[in-house]
Amino acid sequence: MAFETGSRPGIFIARKVFPEVVARLGEHFDVEMNDTDHVLSPEQLAQRLQGRVGVLTTGSERVDAALLAACPELKIVANIAVGYNNFDMAAINAAGVLATNTPDVLTETTADFGFALLMATARRLTESEHFLRAGQWNRWSLDMFAGAEVHGSTLGILGMGRIGQAIARRGAHGFGMNVIYHNRSRLDGALEAECKARYVDKAELLRCADHLMLVLPYSPESHHSIGAAEIAQMKPSATLINIARGGIVDDAALAHALREKRIAAAGLDVFEGEPKVHPDLLTVPNVVLTPHIASATLGTRMAMAMLAADNVIAYLTQGKALTPLNPEVTRE
Numbered sequence: 001m002a003f004e005t006g007s008r009p010g011i012f013i014a015r016k017v018f019p020e021v022v023a024r025l026g027e028h029f030d031v032e033m034n035d036t037d038h039v040l041s042p043e044q045l046a047q048r049l050q051g052r053v054g055v056l057t058t059g060s061e062r063v064d065a066a067l068l069a070a071c072p073e074l075k076i077v078a079n080i081a082v083g084y085n086n087f088d089m090a091a092i093n094a095a096g097v098l099a100t101n102t103p104d105v106l107t108e109t110t111a112d113f114g115f116a117l118l119m120a121t122a123r124r125l126t127e128s129e130h131f132l133r134a135g136q137w138n139r140w141s142l143d144m145f146a147g148a149e150v151h152g153s154t155l156g157i158l159g160m161g162r163i164g165q166a167i168a169r170r171g172a173h174g175f176g177m178n179v180i181y182h183n184r185s186r187l188d189g190a191l192e193a194e195c196k197a198r199y200v201d202k203a204e205l206l207r208c209a210d211h212l213m214l215v216l217p218y219s220p221e222s223h224h225s226i227g228a229a230e231i232a233q234m235k236p237s238a239t240l241i242n243i244a245r246g247g248i249v250d251d252a253a254l255a256h257a258l259r260e261k262r263i264a265a266a267g268l269d270v271f272e273g274e275p276k277v278h279p280d281l282l283t284v285p286n287v288v289l290t291p292h293i294a295s296a297t298l299g300t301r302m303a304m305a306m307l308a309a310d311n312v313i314a315y316l317t318q319g320k321a322l323t324p325l326n327p328e329v330t331r332e
């Protein structure tokens with residue numbers, strides 16, 4: 001879709017965004033957008049980026065050395081996401097391209113969803129809904145769909161950053177939960193007090209959590225942070241919630257553990273190789289599955305896309321982006 005032609009710099013939007021975002025970019029640039037609901041292949045993306053100085057991406061488009069080599073005029077890549085594991089930062093830095101993401105604007109919305117998924121998983125919401133829809137409610141027993149307690153239980157958080165802390169506040173202040181967390185580095189005392197959270201090592205986190213929430217970025221270091229060995233350390237009554245990224249959990253090992261009732265249940269918003277989902281996860285009953293929607297409210301998705309657009313405008317018109325990942329890169 002071409003919005004204007006002329007001599008103004010060209011921007012490409014790799015996935016369909018709201019008209020308001022296109023209009024804002026259109027005040028400064030010639031804008032083109034992939035207005036399908038499909039991800040472009042790397043070749044298609046490279047082709048659409050020819051002659052363009054900036055691109056808005058989502059977590060689905062990979063920006064790597066091959067793409068950058070094919071698009072030498074590119075100056076900025078603006079992710080509509082806080083996670084940026086789709087960016088090869090070494091290649092982006094080497095190409096002298098600025099990269100931006102969308103922190104903060106999605107923190108509270110994503111934390112709300114993390115809690116929603118925790119509640120749905122602990123209290124077996126989708127399993128019981130399927131039962132009702134299937135007309136099976138003529139059966140009843142005292143322990144039917146008896147789930148795990150949320151209030152007063154122990155919430156373990158792996159990845160206690162912006163979103164992890166927002167989840168901790170909900171758990172501690174709203175549900176009277178005992179919050180423990182693990183990061184590579186410890187929070188300062190004031191933040192720990194505000195979140196009512198106690199720092200523990202990973203082994204204690206796995207051993208003590210009734211509900212284990214993953215909110216850490218994906219990296220080679222965090223790949224399969226939770227696999228068979230870690231699940232074996234968890235309580236059999238525990239639930240595991242992954243709103244972080246596919247690949248942080250070994251999905252095959254998790255599906256096996258759920259089938260064997262090694263842990264009680266899991267709630268997953270993100271998957272290894274998504275949008276594909278491990279087939280075994282689709283057949284175990286004790287898992288709640290959602291298609292990567294933790295930040296999906298209209299207001300938050302608008303704020304994310306607007307922040308990505310504003311990053312492009314600020315960098316290309318004033319030389320300084322709002323939320324740069326590599327601020328050492330400067331415009332020529």
Ligand SMILES: NC(=O)C1=CN([C@@H]2O[C@H](COP(=O)(O)OP(=O)(O)OC[C@H]3O[C@@H](n4cnc5c(N)ncnc54)[C@H](OP(=O)(O)O)[C@@H]3O)[C@@H](O)[C@H]2O)C=CC1
Pocket residue numbers: 082083084103104106110158159160161162163164182183184185186215216217218221222243244245269270292293294295
């Ligand atoms: N499902 C969805 O739709 C969404 C998913 N996300 C995901 O959530 C992630 C977190 O976002 P946000 O809270 O804003 O990010 P932050 O950078 O604020 O927090 C990340 C936290 O993870 C910790 N961490 C990083 N690496 C490790 C590791 N290897 N082991 C343990 N802890 C680690 C960091 O602490 P330290 O460096 O001290 O280890 C930090 O506290 C994003 O990267 C994204 O992947 C975000 C939004 C929506």
Ligand SMILES: O=C(O)C(=O)[C@@H](O)[C@H](O)[C@H](O)CO
Pocket residue numbers: 057058059060080081082083084106292294295
């Ligand atoms: O911000 C992130 O890291 C996310 O995972 C989500 O908010 C995005 O919706 C998704 O990546 C699409 O860009």
